[in-house]
Amino acid sequence: MESNLQTAPEEQYSPAVRPLTVPDHSEGAASSAGAEDGSARRAGRWALPAWLKDRQNLSRAVFWIGPFASYCGVELMNTNNPFTDLNIGQIFFNLLWYSLIYWVMRMVTGRRNLSAGISAVFCFVIGLLNHYVLAFRGRVIFPVDLLCLQTAANVASDYDYTPDRTVWSALAILLVYLVLLFLVPRHRGRNRLRLRTCLLSWGVIGAFLFAFFCTGLLPTVGIYAQQWRTQQNGWLLNFMTSLSYSFVRAPEGYDLDRVNEIAQRYPGTAVVDGAEYPVNLIVVMNESFADLGGFDKLELSEDPLPYYHSLTENTIKGTMYSPVTGGGTANVEFEYLTGDSLAFLPSSTVAYQLYLYDNCPSLVSQAKALGYHTIAFHPYYSSGWNRTFVYDWLGFDEQLYDEDVQNPAYIRKYISDSNDYEQLYRMTDESEEPTFIFNVTIQNHSGYQQGWNNLERTVELSGDSQGKSPVAAQFFSLMRESDNAIRELIEHYSASDERTMIVFFGDHQPPLENSFYEYLYGKKLGERTTEEAMVQHETPFFIWANYDIPESKDVRISSNYLGTLTAQAAGFPLTGYQQLHAALMEQFYVTTTIGFRTADGLVTEEEAELTEEQQALYDDYRIMAYNHLFDDDNHPEGFYS
Template structure:
């Protein structure tokens, strides 16, 4: 037994001693052993940083963790009180430093005001846990655990989708969990050091004795924590005050915002955008007068007789990657999407600006179906989960008013992005998810496009007398690229990058291209009129270093625009005004569908058709002006009259119209 002296500054004893053993005394040694193994298997990530000796730091942290895992330290009560007071100030700073470090931010490069505000946010978390637990020790452990999980989760989210955690991600938690198992997870040196540091801090705090508070004391501590949280929140939210202190708002590039403002402060600042706000200069009466000039047109007898079947396919992660990368940075053995690149007969086509990159399928879907622009919603928000709680006009509801049967299809789980709740509000009669579909042949871990399109054909052949509208969201190309560890042959081989996941992704787009070709050939032979709309939802999320090699020498804005550009196609099996429209955006595409189907435009699409002359394309990152010049959606965009006009009209038509 180690020496134990009640009068000494501290006393030591073995943690696994029977007399004083608690449940966590068994867990701590196990955690220590696991961390030794984790460090051993990730030692190469520690060597990757040549400026900092991560290996030495990790070694001494592991020594400290091991000692605390096997040895109990009991401090003299006065020493413990002093340590607790010191830690009350130190724990928030430690959490701030480690989270920023984990997310590749340098705390001391932030200005002093921002550092203090971030510190205040972490202090508020600590006070909240103190109120919830009524114990200083519990507050420390709760804060450290919460911040460790949050910091690591934020880093993984950054790696997978390119943007940090925002408040409204809580709405998408179920969707994220459903696909999380299909990704490969690895940690870098900063993440490993962060894990070790948090565990070391928690193991140290565990040494403190439990000090219970009375019910009265518990109530006082909880009330105090609420006051601190409210005061902190109110003091942080006013935008004008934040700007005076140096906090910048970068709604279109959240990954840049966390570098400028700090991770946790940026999250708190984003809470002000959970609710929609009236646009600047908005006047409801003016909007009513504007839309009074647009009439809701009825179908003519000819239009009613010739209503085509309409099939809209939003293809997961489909883009023309090799056309947008720089020079010969990407060289392939053959064209990845030969059919779509040459698809021109009876096709309206162009380059479509999408609102998201690497993830956020539901946002592109929302823009297409409703004709709204995500540019006027909070950055990173998901309208399906946050803002659609009542019947909302969409392409489905418009076609339904024209006598169409409206069907949504998705070969994955129906609860993703709250689709099963939202689709009826958008005017869909039925929704078929993976549980309802007959053909489910897998490619990797998702239903293949070829199999998916068999389900479309089956629905078409059993459509009945009413015209049919199908909106199909594919899954084949979804993220979770693992290179050669797949169950299909990589048709496309990239020569320069030497990355298996690039071959995998490009080969998936080839399979999508060929499946679409077969679908179009089938409908080309049908006598009844058919319109097919096909577009990608966003670019795939590959590792940043891979994209760096794809875009050598390309400035950040140009690269961002390219990575938000996908092709779109509207085809008919009869003659239409085929053309390449150049740049457009997702919110305008449904108008091209109605045009190809020779159906009347509702007031919103009439307005959008006029807006296209002034504002041919708009997304969350860029817009195209009437001179076909591309501009960033930065502060200057707030003074663009066409953008303001569209923003006010969209708010009125979808939020304020009676």
């Protein structure tokens, strides 16, 4: 589909590059023995096909090798075998996207070899970036990550970038291809495509993009954005598929009559005169705090969380199911503070970056309406996850970050949990009004190959687990430090005269190596059942008070309901939305991004396996969550506040 240029004489090619020599088997060739000569026959075995003897055809062939080479290199770095780990449809769509990159660059530059070289390097670079995100976060790059570059830059120096075998293999593929491009002939000037070729190309590209992004093509061929098996599509296809799912549409059956009808069925409770709430309501979302006790194969030298496990008095405790694993802290914040579920949003999007708005009703605005001074505290950079805007929108009166920490003390390079909690003591001691604090800690942030600065090596892998992870020992030693800090936190407020309630939960499990999790499961991550996959989403939680509250243990709950449980435990009047959550919790202990855990013991990722009553209730939730987040001009009066 290129211009019918005549084969140029030798002088038209760059004198700095020797064209690839093509054996000449014409009648006039210097070979006295002719075609019957034995040596000529042996040479003929290595001769190029006749159509490749034309230098333009040879150049075209090398150009189209590029998309395949890039696909192989990127998938090697994506820890996929490019030939066996993906099905034919996935391979086809991946190659289609790589070919699109090469062809668009060809049309833009007008130079075949140059465009192929630029495309090959570009694909290698994005594949390398994805490789390190996968290694450090346990998931591939998604479109929303492009909006989170500042957050990534904040922690980029904490990781080890030593190339592994897959990186060297992909680099070898790139270098071989670039050498091949260097050897084939190329024009000295631009080699423009014909206008009709360009117009036809853009028409085909436009039709493909429309079909990919605006029709049901992907589900028809069985391709979906992968959320917890993120390598399954191949990186480029999964990235583009996720992009196509980044546009949120109203759920089926959504209209304002249905919204108002649901709101009427779940009226909020009234404020009770003289009701006594906690003077201090402190919520601690602890970075990467996890027990990993759900993995039977894990053997440790000692319990990393003895104090947490001993808590019983005036305590509600159990397991929280996070919508994410290995990263994505802001999405857990979103679920806890708003009561919305990440399951209703396009996979791996970050609501803080895309969907929040000013005056969004939340647990924060609820506390503020009850007379609390509301504080958000995160002892790290303020630039992460768009927090400075979102916290204002959610109703926080005050925001504090690393620069606000007094007498900072560090474990590794992060503010320690113990030092973090000292700031909480100061905030509540200095406050003259009821105080609601939402604290996101930083001590246990990933990058567990860092040195042991101010961190004692206390908990080791033992037994059969010994040697299965080079970084897990640092993580479990961090858990021991967190456990010690929890003891200090509880002891401090146990001695306080002010009614204090503490809500504590881990945001997600740590991004330990995939190979370590595969050891714990005894299988590849892509082979897990829904129930097994949920284990990697489990984190501990507790609600404790320095006054009498009903006690319970072994509670299972997902983070989108935990805000409602907080309001119930604190004695707040419930909003209509929280009343809906309460009804949901009677049917579903867990509704999260990878499935359901129902009160009758069912664990499934398929809505079709739910009872009709459960499906109807879940549909109500889906409709009201959409109304809450995307149709704020039509909120039912008083339903969310």
